[in-house]
Amino acid sequence: xxxxxxxxxxxxxxxxxxxxxxxxxxxxxxxxxxxxxxxxxxxxxxxxxxxxxxxxxxxxxxxxxxxxxxxxxxxxxxxxxxxxxxxxxxxxxxxxxxxxxxxxxxxxxxxxxxxxxxxxxxxxxxxxxxxxxxxxxxxxxxxxxxxxxxxxxxxxxxxxxxxxxxxxxxxxxxxxxxxxxxxxxxxxxxxxxxxxxxxxxxxxxxxxxxxxxxxxxxxxxxxxxxxxxxxxxxxxxxxxxxxxxxxxxxxxxxxxxxxxxxxxxxxxxxxxxxxxxxxxxxxxxxxxxxxxxxxxx
Amino acid sequence: xxxxxxxxxxxxxxxxxxxxxxxxxxxxxxxxxxxxxxxxxxxxxxxxxxxxxxxxxxxxxxxxxxxxxxxxxxxxxxxxxxxxxxxxxxxxxxxxxxxxxxxxxxxxxxxxxxxxxxxxxxxxxxxxxxxxxxxxxxxxxxxxxxxxxxxxxxxxxxxxxxxxxxxxxxxxxxxxxxxxxxxxxxxxxxxxxxxxxxxxxxxxxxxxxxxxxxxxxxxxxxxxxxxxxxxxxxxxxxxxxxxxxxxxxxxxxxxxxxxxxxxxxxxxxxxxxxxxxxxxxxxxxxxxxx
Numbered sequence: 001x002x003x004x005x006x007x008x009x010x011x012x013x014x015x016x017x018x019x020x021x022x023x024x025x026x027x028x029x030x031x032x033x034x035x036x037x038x039x040x041x042x043x044x045x046x047x048x049x050x051x052x053x054x055x056x057x058x059x060x061x062x063x064x065x066x067x068x069x070x071x072x073x074x075x076x077x078x079x080x081x082x083x084x085x086x087x088x089x090x091x092x093x094x095x096x097x098x099x100x101x102x103x104x105x106x107x108x109x110x111x112x113x114x115x116x117x118x119x120x121x122x123x124x125x126x127x128x129x130x131x132x133x134x135x136x137x138x139x140x141x142x143x144x145x146x147x148x149x150x151x152x153x154x155x156x157x158x159x160x161x162x163x164x165x166x167x168x169x170x171x172x173x174x175x176x177x178x179x180x181x182x183x184x185x186x187x188x189x190x191x192x193x194x195x196x197x198x199x200x201x202x203x204x205x206x207x208x209x210x211x212x213x214x215x216x217x218x219x220x221x222x223x224x225x226x227x228x229x230x231x232x233x234x235x236x237x238x239x240x241x242x243x244x245x246x247x248x249x250x251x252x253x254x255x256x257x258x259x260x261x262x263x264x265x266x267x268x269x270x271x272x273x274x275x276x277x278x279x280x281x282x283x284x285x286x287x288x289x290x291x292x293x294x295x296x297x
Numbered sequence: 298x299x300x301x302x303x304x305x306x307x308x309x310x311x312x313x314x315x316x317x318x319x320x321x322x323x324x325x326x327x328x329x330x331x332x333x334x335x336x337x338x339x340x341x342x343x344x345x346x347x348x349x350x351x352x353x354x355x356x357x358x359x360x361x362x363x364x365x366x367x368x369x370x371x372x373x374x375x376x377x378x379x380x381x382x383x384x385x386x387x388x389x390x391x392x393x394x395x396x397x398x399x400x401x402x403x404x405x406x407x408x409x410x411x412x413x414x415x416x417x418x419x420x421x422x423x424x425x426x427x428x429x430x431x432x433x434x435x436x437x438x439x440x441x442x443x444x445x446x447x448x449x450x451x452x453x454x455x456x457x458x459x460x461x462x463x464x465x466x467x468x469x470x471x472x473x474x475x476x477x478x479x480x481x482x483x484x485x486x487x488x489x490x491x492x493x494x495x496x497x498x499x500x501x502x503x504x505x506x507x508x509x510x511x512x513x514x515x516x517x518x519x520x521x522x523x524x525x526x527x528x529x530x531x532x533x534x535x536x537x538x539x540x541x542x543x544x545x546x547x548x549x550x551x552x553x554x555x556x557x558x559x560x561x562x563x564x565x566x567x568x569x570x571x572x573x574x575x576x577x578x579x580x581x582x583x584x585x586x587x
Contacts (some may be wrong), residue, residue: 053483060564062482084486091484164479171483267322 005169013076015040015063015207016176019026021070023056023231030056032231035070040174040244041201045210045222045239047215053231054147058211060177062096063087075174099180105152112138112161114149137166141196158189162196169200177209182217194221202272215258220245227251249269316431321574324567330566335382344373347531351542353551368538368553371546377533378560383559384534388445388527389514393507395453398459401496401503403457404464408472409491419465422458430455430517438526448521452514458505501579507571511567518586519561535561 018039021033023112031053038044046054059065061072063079071078074093098104105114116127116134123130138148141162152160161181161287168176180195182190194217200206218225218239225242227235227250235248244250253271256264335340341360350371358366358374360571365374407418425433430452439450471477472495480490519526522536530537542554 064478064481087484087486093480096479096482098475098479100475105478106476106498108494108497117480121484132347167483 008032014038015075016209017071017073018057018061020055020069020072021060021072022068023060023065024068029231031060032069034226034228034231034233036233037208037227038049038175040207041205042224043201043210043222044207044213045218045225045278046228047213047218047225048228049213049254052228053229054211054213054233055179057228058096058177058209060173061094061177061209063090067143071251073251088122091118091173093173094173094175094177095171095173096177096179097161097164097168097181099183100112101157101164101184102152104159104164107152110151111143114152115148115163115167115170118167122171123175133170134166137170140165140169140200141166156189157185161185161189161193165193165196165200168202169206173206175207175209177211179211180213181210183212183214190217190268197221215243215254227254252272310536318574320499320570322358324570327563327567328571330568331382331560332373334379334384335386338376338383342373342376342379344376346372346377348372348535353543355548357550358552358556365556366552369550370544374538374553374556377538378535378557381533381535381538381557382560384445384528384532385519385564386533386534388518389511391449392452392456392514392518393511395450396456397503398458398504398511399453399508401464403461405468405491405496407461408465409487409495415465418461422461425455425534426458426462429454430513434517435522435524435526437467438521443526445518448518448527452517454511456514458504460512461587463506464499467502468486468495471495471498501582502518502576505572505576505579508568508575511570512568515561515565515568 002164008275013026014037018037021031021034022029034053034057036044046057056065060067063082066082071080074090077089077173079090079093105111109117112131112134115137116130119125119130120257122223123133125133127186135148137147138145141164143159144167145164147155147159155163163177163179177179182193185193197208198221201208208221210218210222222239225236225239226233226241227248233248235242235251242251243255246255249271256268322434343364350367352371353360353367354369354371355364356367356371358364359365363375367373368377403418403422407415407422414420432447433455434451437447441447468491472491477490477495480494481487483536516560518527518534519539520532522534522542524539526535528534528537530541538557539554542557546554547553573579
């Protein structure tokens with residue numbers, strides 16, 4: 001190949017910029033005016049209940065949904081369009097990890113074959129080189145050679161998610177979007193995967209967009225956080241700060257809803273009432289004419 | 298220790314490979330026999346299939362030199378049966394292959410393109426589906442004249458919706474699985490993902506459905522030959538043999554017609570047993586992996 005590999009050159013600006021992103025499905029607005037920037041090596045959490053628009057935001061970033069309006073800018077270039085060139089450019093800069101690590105693999109291929117698959121498209125070289133690189137990637141995420149030779153059904157959930165991470169890293173993306181990536185795993189396995197993600201971020205300077213409903217996980221892995229509700233960002237800031245001193249009643253409700261030793265169901269109920277009565281609905285009414293029903297996607 | 302290991306291994310092997318049902322074994326054995334005789338017909342057949350012997354006409358089965366008897370012009374039924382097997386197997390195979398390619402293409406296109414393409418193709422399949430396959434074949438023969446090519450093509454078109462519908466619904470189901478999206482995020486195009494990942498995962502169903510439609514095609518083609526619209530004499534397939542035996546049947550000599558009829562029946566039953574087994578084992582395997 002004549003073109004040099006897109007080494008992450010030290011761009012001074014953000015690696016991902018999202019501006020006034022809107023996604024409507026018919027009359028339902030799933031994502032409403034969401035915007036944020038992500039610096040290289042940063043980690044941003046997007047939290048909210050199901051139906052808050054966080055997953056749709058992730059899917060728009062990955063190009064699985066076309067935004068109704070708004071822009072997604074990756075490493076200074078606006079990514080739109082579905083032509084082959086656009087797809088490849090987006091894929092080289094941004095990859096995504098899905099919630100269901102089993103469903104993310106072709107059941108007929110071994111894990112190593114699946115990991116080598118994106119190399120066929122993005123990396124020049126022989127099959128032998130691709131196999132070697134796949135083995136290297138599997139090693140990087142802590143999977144044995146034997147696991148690589150297995151079909152996805154023979155691996156545990158944690159191993160599959162490691163494999164999915166290896167496959168996403170194959171194209172050396174600058175941004176990794178993780179959609180509830182550890183939600184389907186046991187708590188002990190979650191910790192291993194989160195540690196792996198931390199190591200990878202320190203080692204490669206990759207940036208994360210971490211979509212989750214689990215505030216504990218988000219606290220662990222992200223520096224900054226967006227709280228979404230009804231498709232809109234209701235609170236944002238440094239993760240520790242937002243989670244320690246939530247300003248928005250909805251964030252407070254999310255925090256109270258985490259089961260913990262001093263979990264107080266009465267307080268959850270009080271906060272829910274407070275949220276419903278005052279602040280939010282008032283804010284909602286000011287911003288838009290009454291939202292139509294709480295449809296979840 | 299050395300004693301227990303072979304015992305354990307034997308038990309393990311027995312568990313892994315369950316006994317195949319007797320019906321399946323019989324069906325497979327019968328089909329192999331039919332295919333073998335069809336291939337080796339010129340070597341195995343005791344007589345020429347076209348040699349007439351009017352003095353020896355309508356001999357019953359068991360006659361010396363003619364194990365399965367002779368027909369109304371004294372031709373050896375066994376030899377004709379063996380030679381006839383070639384056309385009786387090849388023509389349905391042609392139908393299955395043609396309709397397999399057509400049905401897979403239509404089903405995949407409908408499922409993956411969606412929108413108006415899906416609507417048009419699905420409606421078109423419904424229309425063909427509602428049209429009796431034999432009638433379609435007869436119309437085509439009326440236009441293009443008798444011979445095997447026209448009915449084979451007509452039946453292939455008539456059978457396309459059977460497979461097309463199955464492939465479409467399987468492709469929709471498989472296309473909704475997350476790995477399809479993960480390949481899209483990697484930058485692969487829709488059609489590449491469809492052909493490389495979706496089609497292989499749907500292929501076993503195509504195989505099973507194709508096996509089943511082989512049986513239907515065999516019967517339909519035999520019917521066409523019986524009606525005098527398929528094979529032209531002196532060439533013979535099983536359907537035309539039954540047709541030529543009609544007058545003999547009316548004279549109280551049913552053998553020369555009954556024997557090819559039994560051959561059609563047994564072959565179709567065997568093929569269907571095989572097809573049912575294939576689709577059954579596919580359903581089991583998919584149940585395991587999901």
